[in-house]
Amino acid sequence: MVGTFYRAASPESKPFIEIGGKCVENTVVCIIEAMKIMNEIQAETKGAILEILVENGQPVEYGQRLFKVKQG
Secondary structure (H helix, E strand, C coil), X not given: CCEEEECCCCCCCCCCCCCCCXXXXXXXXXXXXXXXXXXXXXXXXXXXXXXXXXXXXXXXXXXXXXXXXXXX
């Protein structure tokens, strides 16, 4: 396990992005907690979120896909 996936900054906050939401290269889409450090993860492309592949609070690993994005 590399870290834990979080869709929002805190349990009370709204998610960074939802299905259908638009993103650009610097849009924060989630947080990965690794060794008690919260790392903001930015989109790597411009497009729309088609699917969120990971549940909130789920462990994730290097190279694991987190989102499906329709580029454009």
